[in-house]
Amino acid sequence: MKVCNHRGAKESGGSCVELGSNSKRLILDLGLPLDADKNDIKYLPEISGLDGKDPSLLGVLISHPHVDHFGLLAHISPDIQVGMGPAARRILKAAAPFMPGKWPAPENGWDYQSEVPFEIGPFTITPYLVDHSAYDAYALLIEADGKRLFYSGDFRAHGRKGKLFEQMIANPPPKINVMLLEGSSLGRIGDDQTFKTEQELEQDLEHAFAATPGLVMVHTSAQNIDRVVSIMRASKRTGRKLVIDLYTAVVLHATGNARIPQSDWRDVVLFVPKYQRKQIARNKWFELLEQHSSERIFERHVKRAPQKYTLLFRPLFQENLDDANCLAGAAFVYSQWSGYWARGDYDQVKAWLKHHQIKKQELHTSGHASPMDLKRFVKALNPGKVVPIHTFQPDHYGKMYSNVEMHEDGDWWIA
Numbered sequence: 229m230k231v232c233n234h235r236g237a238k239e240s241g242g243s244c245v246e247l248g249s250n251s252k253r254l255i256l257d258l259g260l261p262l263d264a265d266k267n268d269i270k271y272l273p274e275i276s277g278l279d280g281k282d283p284s285l286l287g288v289l290i291s292h293p294h295v296d297h298f299g300l301l302a303h304i305s306p307d308i309q310v311g312m313g314p315a316a317r318r319i320l321k322a323a324a325p326f327m328p329g330k331w332p333a334p335e336n337g338w339d340y341q342s343e344v345p346f347e348i349g350p351f352t353i354t355p356y357l358v359d360h361s362a363y364d365a366y367a368l369l370i371e372a373d374g375k376r377l378f379y380s381g382d383f384r385a386h387g388r389k390g391k392l393f394e395q396m397i398a399n400p401p402p403k404i405n406v407m408l409l410e411g412s413s414l415g416r417i418g419d420d421q422t423f424k425t426e427q428e429l430e431q432d433l434e435h436a437f438a439a440t441p442g443l444v445m446v447h448t449s450a451q452n453i454d455r456v457v458s459i460m461r462a463s464k465r466t467g468r469k470l471v472i473d474l475y476t477a478v479v480l481h482a483t484g485n486a487r488i489p490q491s492d493w494r495d496v497v498l499f500v501p502k503y504q505r506k507q508i509a510r511n512k513w514f515e516l517l518e519q520h521s522s523e524r525i526f527e528r529h530v531k532r533a534p535q536k537y538t539l540l541f542r543p544l545f546q547e548n549l550d551d552a553n554c555l556a557g558a559a560f561v562y563s564q565w566s567g568y569w570a571r572g573d574y575d576q577v578k579a580w581l582k583h584h585q586i587k588k589q590e591l592h593t594s595g596h597a598s599p600m601d602l603k604r605f606v607k608a609l610n611p612g613k614v615v616p617i618h619t620f621q622p623d624h625y626g627k628m629y630s631n632v633e634m635h636e637d638g639d640w641w642i643a
């Protein structure tokens with residue numbers, strides 16, 4: 229089996245691997261680079277057949293619905309088959325109309341079922357559901373030409389589905405020749421350190437909520453479903469209702485999982501930001517709005533009793549919160565990757581908080597396995613070689629494993 233990392237050998241994002249066997253090809257992930265300012269076709273790797281005109285390209289397999297893994301699907305032919313988890317496909321479809329610019333919602337292709345192999349031409353693919361901050365995320369085992377390649381995707385051991393990690397290392401897929409292993413956490417924390425678990429984070433959130441006399445705003449991604457669950461649970465235990473916007477309601481519904489917080493739960497309420505009200509009117513999403521309005525609140529409700537709510541904050545809400553004049557005693561919890569904040573994505577939120585004299589608290593845990601968990605994983609799966617991918621620290625792998633093989637972006641090699 230031939231392999232080419234198009235991007236990701238030296239960056240944590242823009243993942244794209246091409247595999248070749250018997251003159252047929254498959255692509256694993258087609259992600260937007262982390263530093264891309266917008267989803268532009270200029271980032272698309274030069275791969276034959278992305279226009280749908282080269283039948284040797286059999287399809288694209290997406291590991292999980294994060295933009296650094298699927299974003300560039302927006303620029304390929306709709307005739308190309310795209311594999312992914314069925315809930316991930318529903319989430320992309322539900323989210324796309326809310327996003328500015330061009331976002332993909334692939335309709336056709338293979339729906340993964342964990343540990344159920346399927347064939348695409350000369351390739352046999354076995355998806356494995358993994359614990360990650362994206363919902364419905366998979367690692368992929370690809371067999372061809374008598375070789376077994378394991379693509380880790382992005383994963384962790386300390387989330388709400390951490391038992392998937394423990395199950396896999398207790399009963400690993402055998403005889404892996406090559407492992408393409410993500411290393412997002414390398415260099416972020418020490419090799420003998422771990423991240424706090426999602427359950428520990430939930431307790432931190434609970435303490436922060438309990439100590440807040442006014443409105444709690446938690447800035448996170450609505451698609452980080454584990455986090456939404458943590459926020460929901462911490463809110464319930466501190467007598468608060470979870471406030472979501474229509475986009476979040478639609479994403480939660482798309483999981484198809486009744487155990488995930490939903491807009492019709494007793495402790496969940498809908499609050500539609502002004503920008504979204506216009507979006508709803510423009511697109512005539514009245515039925516959608518109706519579907520998620522079993523309890524809808526407005527500015528006056530938040531103003532009357534801000535301490536009764538935890539808002540799943542999005543910058544869109546600032547105008548409504550200003551109008552409601554409801555920020556006395558409020559707290560702002562930043563609960564996503566600190567890099568977005570540091571590089572200036574939310575400078576406008578920063579200025580707004582300063583204006584209201586609200587301090588930012590940071591309560592977060594990573595979506596990626598710690599170096600220690602990565603070591604446990606490699607030890608258990610015992611691959612013939614480990615190839616760095618999705619990392620800013622490829623050179624670090626050599627300090628952790630004895631069988632590292634480095635490949636530059638764009639080089640073809642044999643698995």
Ligand SMILES: [Zn+2]
Pocket residue numbers: 240241294296297382618
């Ligand atoms: Zn990623």
